[in-house]
Amino acid sequence: ELQQQIYENVYWGHLNNDNSEAEAKELTEEYIAIPGTSEHMTGLAADISDPALYHLENGLITEFEDTATAQWLYENAADYGFILRYPSDKEGIIDVKYESWHFRYVGRENAQYMDGNNLALEEYIAILQKNEAIREQISELSE
Numbered sequence: 103e104l105q106q107q108i109y110e111n112v113y114w115g116h117l118n119n120d121n122s123e124a125e126a127k128e129l130t131e132e133y134i135a136i137p138g139t140s141e142h143m144t145g146l147a148a149d150i151s152d153p154a155l156y157h158l159e160n161g162l163i164t165e166f167e168d169t170a171t172a173q174w175l176y177e178n179a180a181d182y183g184f185i186l187r188y189p190s191d192k193e194g195i196i197d198v199k200y201e202s203w204h205f206r207y208v209g210r211e212n213a214q215y216m217d218g219n220n221l222a223l224e225e226y227i228a229i230l231q232k233n234e235a236i237r238e239q240i241s242e243l244s245e
């Protein structure tokens with residue numbers, strides 16, 4: 103219900119800002135997941151910001167990247183199993199725009215590998231799927 107409310111608030115904001123219905127939908131979905139499809143629903147994602155920014159969009163703004171909090175997270179998140187899920191240099195690969203604040207738990211080994219090789223989750227999964235041993239394990243799991 104909250105996701106639906108957030109989606110509609112943003113959509114109507116764009117619509118009231120002289121956009122067509124199609125434009126409003128497109129602009130909304132640049133940052134707002136279709137209700138029911140947010141990665142937050144997995145329980146593995148967290149939006150993290152700095153208290154100094156809470157008065158601006160709850161701190162969920164690109165400028166978070168310039169805070170000491172963000173710098174620490176970018177440096178250390180992988181050691182705790184987290185990745186920056188939608189990095190700025192992966193906008194062409196991931197269907198979601200850069201979010202300096204959205205972190206996703208993937209486990210320490212995965213996070214460190216992805217961080218060390220500059221891989222987005224989509225790229226990492228593609229590599230894993232090409233690995234025959236991993237493909238076999240996955241097919242055994244689905245049997």
Ligand SMILES: [Zn+2]
Nearest residue numbers: 147148149204
């Ligand atoms: Zn998020």
